[in-house]
Amino acid sequence: MVLVVVMGVSGAGKTTVGSRLAAKLGWKFYDADDYHSPENKKKMAEGIALNDEDRIPWLCALHDILRREHLSRQDAVLACSALKKMYRHVLVSGASAIESNHPEQPRENPALQVLFVHLDGPVDTIAGRLEKRRGHFMPPELLKSQFDTLEPPRVPENCVTVSLEKSLPEVVLEIERAIFQGEAFLK
16 A cells, blocks of 8 residues: 655646546546645735645645544555645654653554655746636635755655656656666655
8 A cells, every 4th residue: 555645836736636636546536736725825816925834734634634544444545745844744643743851652553655756846846836727716826935945855755756858648657666676665
């Protein structure tokens, strides 16, 4: 059973890549944008960047989705910005990632094994994509705040970085290889 989070800044192609990967593998696909509260969507549409308080309940809801798929032994792909290490920790551990004031206490639920796929690329390429996108609540003006917030994943996080400058089929194939050839396979 494999859980994959395709992550990166707005406009990196998370939904496109994640949905294509899930369709190719026959896995479930979730788009984190579908789970933002109306208040968060309104804030972003007004050009106001979300803060940690805005994001934590959303991330906890996404963790619950991943936990449910894990418990049902269902492979799944989630497209989610997951910009900060702390946000990725919440996706893996849920609310206990925030309430970790008592690390000596045993966890009710063990951390999930998740592969984070970081779609990485130049600001100008991503800005160009955002300018062409229509009907999305995230305005191009917030791209700088996304890059300012981004903490690219690094070991010991279970992660792989893929250049978004490759073609969509190449990106999907690279992720598929990382999953199945063990380069970043989940334990």
